[in-house]
Amino acid sequence: GQNIDQPTEMTATEGAIVQINCTYQTSGFNGLFWYQQHAGEAPTFLSYNVLDGLEEKGRFSSFLSRSKGYSYLLLKELQMKDSASYLCAVEGVYGGATNKLIFGTGTLLAVQP
Amino acid sequence: DTGVSQNPRHKITKRGQNVTFRCDPISEHNRLYWYRQTLGQGPEFLTYFQNEAQLEKSRLLSDRFSAERPKGSFSTLEIQRTEQGDSAMYLCASSEPTGSTYEQYFGPGTRLTVT
Numbered sequence: 001g002q003n004i005d006q007p008t009e010m011t012a013t014e015g016a017i018v019q020i021n022c023t024y025q026t027s028g029f030n031g032l033f034w035y036q037q038h039a040g041e042a043p044t045f046l047s048y049n050v051l052d053g054l055e056e057k058g059r060f061s062s063f064l065s066r067s068k069g070y071s072y073l074l075l076k077e078l079q080m081k082d083s084a085s086y087l088c089a090v091e092g093v094y095g096g097a098t099n100k101l102i103f104g105t106g107t108l109l110a111v112q113p
Numbered sequence: 114d115t116g117v118s119q120n121p122r123h124k125i126t127k128r129g130q131n132v133t134f135r136c137d138p139i140s141e142h143n144r145l146y147w148y149r150q151t152l153g154q155g156p157e158f159l160t161y162f163q164n165e166a167q168l169e170k171s172r173l174l175s176d177r178f179s180a181e182r183p184k185g186s187f188s189t190l191e192i193q194r195t196e197q198g199d200s201a202m203y204l205c206a207s208s209e210p211t212g213s214t215y216e217q218y219f220g221p222g223t224r225l226t227v228t
Contacts, residue, residue, distance in 0.1 A: 004155075033216075033217075035219075041221065042117075042204060042219035042220055042221045042222055043156065043204075043219045044219070045216055045217070045218070048216065087155050087156075089155070100146075100158050100161065100169065101146075101156075101158065101217060102158070103148075103155030103156050103157070104155050105153065105154050105155050106153075106154070106155050
């Protein structure tokens, strides 16, 4: 089966660090994406991991462990504008079709002053 | 090019009516995807095209749904005989190869409400 799990909601304080976890079980693996989605808007790309380890991009970092089926998104120096839903998505191999993304339900992050 | 565009942004229709949505991908992106998203959920894959060829269609799609990409550029998604359960945000995304993967760029979505 295919399953992607992430917490439904998280709350953090402005200026702090927050880690959003994602575990997955999918048919094949061709990479893991993190997207940010503000209410009523389209998802926007944050990061992509295909090899184990940490990818850093400014205030955002993403980690992957393929053997554990685990990833996390780390947000540093939180700002109020970071309040959004964060979607974990796995690109798997499903039948003959690659590059199809399977999304988790998203983690709604609320940043408080 | 400013990104993926979708029209209309909002659509309210009565149950049983047909609706059609349009997606214009980023120029020269050869792959186009349709997803559906309901409140509190992540996007669910519906179908995708490489150029004009529809390569996969999710089992989520009933026979009432059809998608086309006749010239390998814009795409349309039609829902016939709409039902209240079709109420959702319909997202379109496009991609081209970026290294080893195809990064998907999403449009703003079409929010469908079936009354």
